[in-house]
């Protein structure tokens with residue numbers, strides 16, 4: 001297993017629609033194992049393949065809910081059904097979202113309260129999770145990555161300007177930037 005560098009916003013792979021997985025082989029198992037290791041060290045509650053430079057429809061997640069239940073798995077070629085996104089202003093405390101590809105930043109963002117994830121596991125077996133709350137948010141965030149969308153692309157006008165400023169200040173927003181969990185301290 002290996003920890004992989006995490007691509008930072010501006011890298012084309014983060015802004016491109018990923019391709020479906022067709023081969024459930026050793027290369028895929030290796031990628032997923034490396035993604036789990038990278039996510040845990042970062043640390044993050046989710047990580048999508050484009051974030052480690054692989055344009056495939058794969059994400060991993062690892063999150064403990066308020067009832068101490070562990071949600072941990074891999075979603076391959078997922079689909080996601082969501083309830084309507086609430087309107088109005090996001091709560092900066094309860095709805096604050098971050099991304100390992102925009103390290104160190106967090107912004108309030110409204111997300112659908114419920115999401116039904118249907119995906120394949122590493123054996124190619126289909127499964128479904130009916131998620132709500134933060135797990136539904138994680139699924140929406142990671143699913144977006146597979147379509148080349150970052151949460152920064154969904155922010156309201158004021159936050160959008162702020163995140164653009166932060167990205168410019170860090171000299172991101174151009175191809176070729178990445179950071180290494182366990183090596184770089186970017187306070188993600």
Ligand code: ZN
Nearest residue numbers: 098099100101
């Ligand atoms: Zn992200």
